[in-house]
Amino acid sequence: MARNFFTLMRSSAPTATAVSGANQSGPTTTPPPPPNIKEDADAGVHLDPTLEAVRHEITEELDMALQLRQVSAFYGSFQAIDNMSMPIPRNRVTALIGPSGCGKSTLLRCFNRMNDLIPGARVEGEIEFEGRNLLDPAMDAVEVRRRIGMVFQKPNPFPKSIYENVAFGARINGYSGDMDRLVEESLRRAALWDEVKDELDKSGLALSGGQQQRLCIARAIAVQPEIILMDEPASALDPVATLKIEDLMRELAEEYTIVVVTHNMQQAGRVSDYTAFLLAGEERVGRLVEFGPTQDIFTNPLDQRTEDYITGRYG
Amino acid sequence: MTRVSVVAPSAQLTAFSPKVRIRRGVSVAFMVAALLAIAISMIMLGALIVEIAVDGAARLFTDGAPVGREARGGGILTDLPTPAGIGWMTWALPVAVLLPFIGPRLINALVPGLPQIAERAIGFIVVAPAAIFVHILYVRFESAYYVEYAKAVGIDGASGNIFQVLGEASGFQIVRLLLVGILVPLAIFAAGWFWAHRMRRPSLIIPAIIIAGWVVYLFMDPWFLSSFPSRKPADAGIFSAVTGTLYMMVITVAVAFPLGVGAAIYLEEYAKPNWFSRMIQVNISNLAGVPSIIYGLLGLQVFVRVLEFERSVLAGACTMALLVMPIIIVSAQEALRTVPPSMREAAYAVGATRWQVIRFHVLPYAFGGMLTGNILAMSRAIGETAPLIAIGALTFIAFLADSPTDDFTVLPIQIFNWVARPQAGFHEIAASAIIVLMAILLLMNAAAIIMRQRTRTDW
Ligand SMILES: Nc1ncnc2c1ncn2[C@@H]1O[C@H](COP(=O)(O)OP(=O)(O)OP(=O)(O)O)[C@@H](O)[C@H]1O
Numbered sequence: 001m002a003r004n005f006f007t008l009m010r011s012s013a014p015t016a017t018a019v020s021g022a023n024q025s026g027p028t029t030t031p032p033p034p035p036n037i038k039e040d041a042d043a044g045v046h047l048d049p050t051l052e053a054v055r056h057e058i059t060e061e062l063d064m065a066l067q068l069r070q071v072s073a074f075y076g077s078f079q080a081i082d083n084m085s086m087p088i089p090r091n092r093v094t095a096l097i098g099p100s101g102c103g104k105s106t107l108l109r110c111f112n113r114m115n116d117l118i119p120g121a122r123v124e125g126e127i128e129f130e131g132r133n134l135l136d137p138a139m140d141a142v143e144v145r146r147r148i149g150m151v152f153q154k155p156n157p158f159p160k161s162i163y164e165n166v167a168f169g170a171r172i173n174g175y176s177g178d179m180d181r182l183v184e185e186s187l188r189r190a191a192l193w194d195e196v197k198d199e200l201d202k203s204g205l206a207l208s209g210g211q212q213q214r215l216c217i218a219r220a221i222a223v224q225p226e227i228i229l230m231d232e233p234a235s236a237l238d239p240v241a242t243l244k245i246e247d248l249m250r251e252l253a254e255e256y257t258i259v260v261v262t263h264n265m266q267q268a269g270r271v272s273d274y275t276a277f278l279l280a281g282e283e284r285v286g287r288l289v290e291f292g293p294t295q296d297i298f299t300n301p302l303d304q305r306t307e308d309y310i311t312g313r314y315g
Numbered sequence: 316m317t318r319v320s321v322v323a324p325s326a327q328l329t330a331f332s333p334k335v336r337i338r339r340g341v342s343v344a345f346m347v348a349a350l351l352a353i354a355i356s357m358i359m360l361g362a363l364i365v366e367i368a369v370d371g372a373a374r375l376f377t378d379g380a381p382v383g384r385e386a387r388g389g390g391i392l393t394d395l396p397t398p399a400g401i402g403w404m405t406w407a408l409p410v411a412v413l414l415p416f417i418g419p420r421l422i423n424a425l426v427p428g429l430p431q432i433a434e435r436a437i438g439f440i441v442v443a444p445a446a447i448f449v450h451i452l453y454v455r456f457e458s459a460y461y462v463e464y465a466k467a468v469g470i471d472g473a474s475g476n477i478f479q480v481l482g483e484a485s486g487f488q489i490v491r492l493l494l495v496g497i498l499v500p501l502a503i504f505a506a507g508w509f510w511a512h513r514m515r516r517p518s519l520i521i522p523a524i525i526i527a528g529w530v531v532y533l534f535m536d537p538w539f540l541s542s543f544p545s546r547k548p549a550d551a552g553i554f555s556a557v558t559g560t561l562y563m564m565v566i567t568v569a570v571a572f573p574l575g576v577g578a579a580i581y582l583e584e585y586a587k588p589n590w591f592s593r594m595i596q597v598n599i600s601n602l603a604g605v606p607s608i609i610y611g612l613l614g615l616q617v618f619v620r621v622l623e624f625e626r627s628v629l630a631g632a633c634t635m636a637l638l639v640m641p642i643i644i645v646s647a648q649e650a651l652r653t654v655p656p657s658m659r660e661a662a663y664a665v666g667a668t669r670w671q672v673i674r675f676h677v678l679p680y681a682f683g684g685m686l687t688g689n690i691l692a693m694s695r696a697i698g699e700t701a702p703l704i705a706i707g708a709l710t711f712i713a714f715l716a717d718s719p720t721d722d723f724t725v726l727p728i729q730i731f732n733w734v735a736r737p738q739a740g741f742h743e744i745a746a747s748a749i750i751v752l753m754a755i756l757l758l759m760n761a762a763a764i765i766m767r768q769r770t771r772t773d774w
Pocket residue numbers: 075078080099100101102103104105106107118284
């Protein structure tokens with residue numbers, strides 16, 4: 001996909017109207033969603049952050065891989081995230097930032113239905129993926145996960161050979177091409193090939209932490225997903241391995257849509273094109289504060305809390 | 316947001332906070348309970364072994380005059396001349412203990428720089444035949460023992476040359492010769508080998524030594540292992556009981572393992588946490604505590620009468636399968652719970668279906684634990700007597716079962732029967748049979764330990 005996507009494929013009408021539908025100042029073509037004005041004790045009355053996002057003209061311009069609308073997630077009776085609406089631009093790196101416990105992982109896991117696996121977990125709202133709502137129970141979660149891959153915070157290679165780690169996803173999804181080439185290609189793309197090419201039979205667990213994480217990325221790439229979700233992929237790695245993973249993300253962004261959770265502001269600044277800032281209030285419910293191009297978020301945030309967090313003054 | 320004091324948490328972390336102390340107390344209590352349980356069972360087992368050993372040794376070290384088979388039992392206490400028995404002990408144990416140490420060092424000295432695995436393999440290949448050779452030499456020169464030995468395996472006119480004997484022997488006799496003359500020294504050797512190379516696994520040393528020791532004892536009367544029961548203690552053996560036990564175990568495993576593992580997979584992976592699955596779970600735990608005689612009565616009614624299996628191997632195996640199923644289910648569930656959630660997530664995240672996750676990741680990971688549980692269940696089944704008596708397993712079987720519908724007997728029943736007889740000779744061979752049963756049990760437990768450790772480290 002070409003880099004100058006702004007000029008390509010303007011987002012389709014329903015997406016654009018749905019988002020601007022949330023903008024109460026704009027023309028409304030769909031029934032207005034629940035009131036977006038929130039009473040907040042210390043911040044006073046403010047509009048739903050999605051409104052700010054819309055002002056950045058991006059939802060009008062972007063080719064969107066995912067479009068969230070009023071997504072809320074619950075663990076039993078505990079609400080972890082509340083009413084989040086934002087786009088995930090295609091072939092771009094989107095960073096999710098925010099303090100611990102604000103629901104970044106929870107949100108990420110909504111994108112590929114991983115929350116289905118947690119007993120008692122429940123997600124409401126809508127995530128549009130290629131014209132369909134991927135949260136719809138009728139949607140095949142297995143298919144969603146094949147097309148939206150995930151790399152976890154802690155490297156978790158299978159206790160099998162390096163080769164098997166990469167080949168597994170492709171094999172179970174009925175890949176019939178040349179498996180050796182797919183494995184090699186995936187490992188090359190994950191910048192791991194040169195280090196492991198002579199010992200593909202070695203256990204994936206025998207690799208170093210950084211290598212394991214790249215193996216997990218290769219494993220995610222091998223099933224050829226459209227979107228790759230990464231939950232703090234570099235949190236356990238040294239600076240060199242971290243840089244490798246960051247380079248990798250930039251490279252992968254040419255073909256894939258990447259959503260990355262990170263606690264590292266520099267990292268978010270370095271790798272991401274767009275940034276979403278999440279925050280949990282006193283009741284521990286996570287909300288989206290601001291979404292926009294990373295540069296704007298970092299240099300010219302619209303919300304005071306974003307600025308406080310980014311400059312390290314939050315808390 | 317209220318700021319959290321940084322002093323309070325660190326104070327809580329000290330070892331003397333009341334909560335930590337209670338947790339420690341609980342863990343100590345559990346440890347004491349576990350140690351007590353282990354100690355009591357070890358003492359009981361030890362007492363049994365010592366009793367048999369003393370009884371056997373008393374016989375071994377009597378003046379050495381052969382008493383004659385008619386006068387006394389066979390089993391471990393054969394009428395071989397005493398020096399022969401002791402002679403065996405004098406070389407077999409040192410060989411078993413020393414050769415595995417010396418072998419690899421010797422090879423290392425001759426061909427330095429071999430990879431360890433090759434070294435061990437060559438060590439085994441070189442040293443094992445050496446042990447057998449020593450054994451043959453021993454048999455050759457200890458003619459008194461040798462004649463008895465030849466007689467024991469049923470060869471007449473033995474002339475003092477092992478190869479001549481082999482020439483005269485029939486197929487069955489050769490099998491017996493192989494069994495007692497080669498497999499047994501090999502087993503001794505392997506036990507020593509094992510001991511030497513698994514020093515990091517002290518749990519295996521004791522079983523290995525005990526097995527080696529008692530195999531040595533057994534070797535003194537090969538007759539015992541390969542004879543059918545008889546009206547005369549001297550002629551009686553446990554051939555049909557051992558084969559019956561093995562036969563029944565194979566069928567029991569074939570029935571209980573797939574069913575039990577399947578049930579565990581259902582309960583752990585598929586069942587929704589509703590009243591139904593809770594009910595099943597509770598009842599499985601309850602079943603594990605039902606006295607085995609109840610299973611026997613159940614088997615008698617269901618398998619022997621209604622399904623008309625008669626008093627066959629099949630009926631016995633099905634009853635045993637019912638008996639051990641709860642154990643297998645519970646241990647398989649435990650094994651499934653040890654699978655790290657991160658591994659399941661990883662598999663789901665590349666688009667695996669639930670069954671693919673189970674089939675390719677959960678089961679391979681949990682299989683070692685399941686096998687361990689299975690073997691422990693088997694070692695329970697192998698010692699069970701009551702349910703088999705209830706279904707009417709016979710005690711005097713002078714043939715080998717051909718099909719699952721044949722009559723059969725098992726070791727515990729054979730032992731029970733012999734112990735119940737008035738003649739002292741039968742009591743002695745019952746002791747021998749107990750040793751065989753115990754050797755099988757210890758072997759199975761050792762296998763369970765090895766399997767568990769292998770599957771933990773073998774990735
Ligand atoms: N499996 C679960 N069951 C119940 N509550 C959960 C579960 N997972 C997360 N939560 C809760 O949901 C909230 C958001 O958690 P989440 O893991 O999404 O945070 P996060 O932003 O990823 O934090 P971190 O940066 O520390 O990873 C937290 O309050 C957490 O306690």
